[in-house]
Amino acid sequence: QPRSDKVKSKCLESYGGRGQKCGGGDSPCPFPGLAAGVLEMRVKEGSKIRNLMGFAMARMQGEKTGSAVVFTGSGRAVTKTITCAEIMKRKVGCLHQMTKLRYKVVKEVWESNQGAASEMTVHRTVPSISILLSKDPLDPQEPGYQPPETLSALWEDRAGTEPSAQTTYKRPLGQLPYSGFPHCKKLCLEEEDQTNPA
Amino acid sequence: MTEPRNPGMSSVPQSNPSHTESSSQAVEMDPVEYTLRKRLPRKLPKRRNDVYVNMKTDFRAQLARCQKLLDGGGHREICVHGLGLAINRAINIALQLQASSQGALQLAANTSTVELIDDLEPEDPDEAGEPMTRTRNNSAIHIKVFYPDPQ
Known part of the structure; x- marks a missing residue:
């Protein structure tokens, strides 16, 4: 794999910076059985969160317009995509979530900067994420499902201790520099032991 | 984005007053007098199969570690966690694991x-500056990588 990378970058050098990204065709919807009219927010690297959220929130909060929204993003926009979904979950509440990860194939067309008509296409795979947020219940058996108002299914056994742990950590500044962290961790574990049997 | 995730090493920009004026969060403090220290994220639940x-x-080292947990470690599932910028890498690791398992693994x-x-x-x-704390949110991902139970 490293070898092919090297070849590619060498090629691209002579082709100059005229790369043009094209989507990898029409990637199929990661959520089969989803109604056709569902709003899909395509989050890009340069998208402003306030623009995305302004639009998506208006649609979600409108009475009859929408009961679900999909946020998708790839590459460096993945973090922003998650942030959008997290903000919406916090603001709207009671949303069922389904998260899907996959590789997306991006076709890049590189034009030669020597003026010749030669073109080169490069297929790259970038990780992408799709997050479905729905007011209606989703299939809990499907991998990637997250019920409303919980940290996550992965943390089921700890979810009860979460609020208490949070308050423990908001201590006044100055008392606890970094040296205090192993102590904090221990505290957290103790609390867990106490609350688990309840 | 370019800020190193390194507690105690980064500081408030001091020679750029226009920048601090324009950001609403920094209005009430004097940029010269404060050092910004990022605490480590709290609580790290750590089972053997948490990465x-x-x-x-x-x-590659992190990928190999996950692969080893699944292959030699005898774990049917592992949990890959990523925070902030590391979300991308966590997703990449999970997808790589899945790809190299020829479809046996699910995410x-x-x-x-x-x-x-x-x-x-x-x-x-000596100055009259009060120590302050500021909380902010960051996104995180938790990916369960597992062999589905035969049904």
């Missing part, structure tokens, strides 16, 4: 918000 991905360790991703705390410490203890 916390960071941006300092070599990618179940969950997202969450993690509250982070910054300490603002006065540079000069």
